[in-house]
Amino acid sequence: MKRRTLLKASLQLGITGLLFPGxxxxxxxTRAFLAKQIPDALREAFGTTDIGESSKxxxxxxxxxxxxxxxxxxxxxGFENTESISLVVSGNESPFTAYFRLYEAQSFVSTRIxxxxxxxxxxxVKADGVLHTNKxxxxxxxxxxxxx
Amino acid sequence: xxxxxxxxxxxxxxxxxxxxxxxxxxETGRRKVQKTxxxxxxxxxxxxxxxxxxxxxxxxxxxxxxxxNPFLSxxxxxxxxxxxxISWLDNRGNTDSASAKVx
Numbered sequence: 001m002k003r004r005t006l007l008k009a010s011l012q013l014g015i016t017g018l019l020f021p022g023x024x025x026x027x028x029x030t031r032a033f034l035a036k037q038i039p040d041a042l043r044e045a046f047g048t049t050d051i052g053e054s055s056k057x058x059x060x061x062x063x064x065x066x067x068x069x070x071x072x073x074x075x076x077x078g079f080e081n082t083e084s085i086s087l088v089v090s091g092n093e094s095p096f097t098a099y100f101r102l103y104e105a106q107s108f109v110s111t112r113i114x115x116x117x118x119x120x121x122x123x124x125v126k127a128d129g130v131l132h133t134n135k136x137x138x139x140x141x142x143x144x145x146x147x148x
Numbered sequence: 149x150x151x152x153x154x155x156x157x158x159x160x161x162x163x164x165x166x167x168x169x170x171x172x173x174x175e176t177g178r179r180k181v182q183k184t185x186x187x188x189x190x191x192x193x194x195x196x197x198x199x200x201x202x203x204x205x206x207x208x209x210x211x212x213x214x215x216x217n218p219f220l221s222x223x224x225x226x227x228x229x230x231x232x233x234i235s236w237l238d239n240r241g242n243t244d245s246a247s248a249k250v251x
Binding site for chain 2: 071096097098104
């Protein structure tokens with residue numbers, strides 16, 4: 001039960017703001033978020049760029065996004081024991097967008113993102129220690145302005 | 149600080165569907181003040197922690213590409229009456245947290 005203790009401790013620290021909450025369970029992957037190229041970002045985040053494609057990951061996003069600053073994305077992982085879900089927007093200046101670490105039997109997350117340009121959304125799912133990826137193109141309307 | 153978090157959670161067949169909105173400017177650091185051309189410094193949420201009955205169920209790391217007033221939705225196993233707590237931390241060290249009961 002050591003893991004639970006660590007989790008609890010990190011949560012308390014997070015709320016009091018004394019320390020960075022992720023410290024016990026994997027700190028904020030700053031270098032992945034700063035990376036300008038997708039391979040660099042993947043290497044920083046996962047230690048590899050060699051990730052197999054899988055259609056078991058469902059990505060739900062509009063084909064054409066009318067507002068580039070608010071593109072809704074829904075991600076569903078078809079894998080059991082999904083450990084994490086990451087979102088990479090290939091057209092953005094800093095492609096690495098979000099990383100969700102899941103601790104229970106979860107497989108779904110949804111949020112809204114910025115997209116600088118028409119490009120692919122990449123989702124990387126880690127399940128049972130194995131990485132899987134899937135992508136989906138999204139077209140951005142002409143009023144899409146420069147979100148990084 | 150004004151209330152920054154709105155959380156709704158309801159249960160269907162043992163799955164709790166949580167929807168939440170955080171009030172936050174999420175500045176990327178690339179936007180400029182139109183008159184002066186000065187860049188608005190980055191100000192964005194880096195980390196969100198979700199717990200159910202005081203146990204962490206999800207931890208999210210975010211970059212600048214998340215929209216302003218971020219919307220976050222997810223599904224976790226749970227029951228009616230459970231307490232869902234969400235807390236966030238931004239790059240300036242601001243933080244806030246709120247709880248909601250599962251309905």
